[in-house]
Amino acid sequence: MAQWLKRGAAAEAKAEADRKVRDIVEAALADIEKRGDAALREMSIKFDNWDREDYRLSQAEIDQAVESLSAQERKDIEFAQAQVRNFAQIQRDSMKDVEVETMPGVVLGHKNLPIQNAGCYVPGGKYPLLASAHMSVITAKVAGVPRVITCAPPFQGKPARAIVAAQAMAGADAIYALGGIQAIGAMAIGTQTIDPVDILVGPGNAFVAEAKRQLFGRVGIDLFAGPTETLIIADEIGCDPEMAATDILGQVEHGPDSPGVLLTNSEKFARATMQEIERLLEILPTADHARKAWETFGEVIVAESYEEMVKIADDIASEHVQVMTQDPDYFLQNMTNYGALFLGARTNVSFGDKVIGTNHTLPTKKAARYTGGLWVGKFLKTCTYQRVITDEASALVGEYCSRLCALEGFAGHGEQANIRVRRYGHRDVPYAGQATPSELTVA
Numbered sequence: 109m110a111q112w113l114k115r116g117a118a119a120e121a122k123a124e125a126d127r128k129v130r131d132i133v134e135a136a137l138a139d140i141e142k143r144g145d146a147a148l149r150e151m152s153i154k155f156d157n158w159d160r161e162d163y164r165l166s167q168a169e170i171d172q173a174v175e176s177l178s179a180q181e182r183k184d185i186e187f188a189q190a191q192v193r194n195f196a197q198i199q200r201d202s203m204k205d206v207e208v209e210t211m212p213g214v215v216l217g218h219k220n221l222p223i224q225n226a227g228c229y230v231p232g233g234k235y236p237l238l239a240s241a242h243m244s245v246i247t248a249k250v251a252g253v254p255r256v257i258t259c260a261p262p263f264q265g266k267p268a269r270a271i272v273a274a275q276a277m278a279g280a281d282a283i284y285a286l287g288g289i290q291a292i293g294a295m296a297i298g299t300q301t302i303d304p305v306d307i308l309v310g311p312g313n314a315f316v317a318e319a320k321r322q323l324f325g326r327v328g329i330d331l332f333a334g335p336t337e338t339l340i341i342a343d344e345i346g347c348d349p350e351m352a353a354t355d356i357l358g359q360v361e362h363g364p365d366s367p368g369v370l371l372t373n374s375e376k377f378a379r380a381t382m383q384e385i386e387r388l389l390e391i392l393p394t395a396d397h398a399r400k401a402w403e404t405f406g407e408v409i410v411a412e413s414y415e416e417m418v419k420i421a422d423d424i425a426s427e428h429v430q431v432m433t434q435d436p437d438y439f440l441q442n443m444t445n446y447g448a449l450f451l452g453a454r455t456n457v458s459f460g461d462k463v464i465g466t467n468h469t470l471p472t473k474k475a476a477r478y479t480g481g482l483w484v485g486k487f488l489k490t491c492t493y494q495r496v497i498t499d500e501a502s503a504l505v506g507e508y509c510s511r512l513c514a515l516e517g518f519a520g521h522g523e524q525a526n527i528r529v530r531r532y533g534h535r536d537v538p539y540a541g542q543a544t545p546s547e548l549t550v551a
Contacts, residue, residue, distance in 0.1 A: 110416055113378055113408040116367055125314075125365075133318040136289040137297070144299035151290040156233070158262045158285070162301070165267060165283045173272035185238070185274055191465035192242045196250040199484045213501025220488045222252035223328070225303070227295030228280070229310035230260040230271055233287055234363070237311075238274035239462045243469050243482060244310045245278035251487035256280055257305065259295060261287020288312075292319035296327045309482055311336075311469055314365070330482045334472040336362040337447075338457060339369045339426035341417060341439060344377050347432035347453055352377075353384035355430055355456050356406070357398045364400035369407040369424065371417055378408050418442045425476040428457040445476045503533025510543040 139147040152158045177185070207217030228244035231237050241258065248256045258280045260271045267285045275283050284302070286294060292312075296319075298304030307328035308320050313335075320329045338359035342352045356368040372378050385402060389395045411417045418439060421429060425445035433439070436451040443449070447470030450456055461468045469482035496502045506528040513522035519540040526537040537543045 110409055110411045110420055111375075113375070113410060114382070114406055116369075116405040116407045126318075129314045129318045130322075133289055133315055133322055137293050137319060137322060140290065140293035140297050140299070145301055148286065148290045148294055148299060151288070152286060155290070156261050156287050157265070158287075160285070163284045163286050164301070165272060165285055169267065170272060170276045170283060173267065173269040174276055176269045177273055181270070182273075185242075185270075185277060188239065188463040189242045189246055189274075189278060191463060192246050192467070193250060195465035196247045196467075196484045200250050203485060203488065203490075211501065213496055213498030214505065215495045215497060216492065217494070218490050218492045220485075220490050222254070223306050223487050223489060224253065225255045225305040225307070226253045226257070226487060227292075227305035227308045227327075228256060228258045228275075229291060229295075229308065229312050229316060230258055230275065231287075231310070231312045231316070232263050232268045232271050233261040233313075236263045236268035236271050238268070238270045239468060240310055241271060241274035241278050241280070243467045245275060245280050247467060247482060247484050248309070248487045249279045251484045253487050255305075257282040257284065257295065257302075259284045259286045259291035261285070261291070289315050289319045292316055292323065296323040307487065309469065309486065313363070330469055330486050331471045331479050332473065332475050333469070335365040335367070336360075337367050337369075337427040337472050339371060339421060339424055339429045339446075340432070341371045341421060341429060342377065342381075342432045343372060343434055344374050345434040346436065347377075349377060349380035349384045350388075351432065351453060352381045353388055355432075356381075357385060357388055357392055357402070359428065359457055360401035360406070361392070361394040361398040362401070363397055365405065366397075366401045367405040367407070367426075368402060369409065369426065371409045371411060371420055371424075373411050373413065373417060375410045378410050382408060414438055421446070425471075425474040427470045427472045427476065428460070430455075430457060445474075447471045447476050447481050499532035502528045503535070506533065507543040507546060510537065514542040 203220050205219045210216050226248045230240040245256055245258060258275045262285055272283060292308060294302045295305050296308055305327060309330035311333055317333045321332055336359055338356060340352050340355055352370060360366045360368040370378060370381055389399050392398055409420060411420055421443055422445040427447040429446040430450040431439045432453045440449060440451060448460055448466060450460060460466050467482045471479050471481060506525040509525035510522050510529060513525060523540060529535050529537050529543045
């Protein structure tokens with residue numbers, strides 16, 4: 109039976125924090141709905157100390173941000189964007205429109221149609237997370253979305269030049285210097301100067317995530333997201349304590365509410381990793397954030413076998429799962445609940461976050477039980493169509509439909525079938541009655 113050497117915060121504490129966020133977001137969105145741009149300005153001043161006449165960046169401002177990049181910075185961004193674009197295109201190419209004659213005279217099909225308006229949030233208040241521009245804007249554009257707008261908060265009192273440049277290089281059609289609830293509300297609800305979108309995507313803090321949750325239904329969203337989560341699955345053969353500690357701290361530095369979990373089958377390894385974490389926290393420049401997260405939400409679990417590790421990992425359903433064991437493929441073959449897997453010690457979550465090509469917008473808070481992360485398919489609607497091309501097929505399907513509608517008591521539905529049996533099958537069917545079996549009926 110597994111033992112916990114360290115446990116994270118209780119669910120009750122998390123729920124109370126969620127309630128406070130929910131109330132703040134609900135009031136803010138109602139204000140945006142009522143007052144539009146005026147509400148945005150007040151919130152931007154209050155939360156970001158940021159005010160300007162128009163929050164949409166001009167082409168001159170965008171060009172200046174791109175031109176401010178050094179040659180190496182530009183090459184680095186271009187490399188990352190090329191990897192994201194390439195994998196997104198591979199995903200898009202895997203999604204085929206279909207049309208098939210399922211029975212004589214009956215043609216069914218589906219088309220993958222792009223959503224027409226997407227709003228991409230790029231977090232950047234604490235760190236300028238330009239990678240989120242690649243992950244959202246490029247993926248939407250590969251899907252064929254014609255209008256993609258972006259919002260990112262100011263960084264240190266002005267638009268973050270790297271984020272702005274990345275948004276522009278990714279193909280954003282309009283770029284706004286707005287953060288938090290006000291950005292999400294503006295894109296989903298619309299204001300006097302910002303036309304609303306059809307889907308919201310991108311990670312963010314607890315307020316951004318809650319705003320997306322409350323707006324779901326009014327617009328689509330990529331997924332329900334919370335603080336960054338990392339699960340390290342490791343053993344003494346596939347990993348060492350320094351690497352495991354490094355990879356945990358590399359993600360919990362996101363913020364003081366980011367869970368980091370170590371799952372192993374060796375108590376010796378677990379305790380050595382905990383010691384390494386304490387050592388690294390003394391030298392890590394972002395230790396203020398990382399230490400709070402580790403102390404409050406960090407967990408260390410020792411299981412007895414790979415089988416038990418899989419069971420525990422699937423129950424956690426973590427956003428990121430790094431597998432550094434003797435046999436990483438065992439977890440690929442047996443795990444079912446995760447946002448993304450990182451197999452073997454040669455890769456890590458940071459590769460996925462920044463550059464390797466898979467998308468870093470992933471499900472949290474156990475949402476990996478029922479959804480994957482952001483990908484090109486999130487920007488597509490798979491819409492079906494049908495046509496019946498012979499009289500015989502219309503009469504045959506109509507006959508079955510007639511009787512099934514009668515079984516449910518839907519007379520009007522039944523008449524839609526009956527009129528076609530009469531016209532195309534040349535058979536008498538009483539009005540609001542049901543068609544009797546004929547020689548056309550399939551045995």
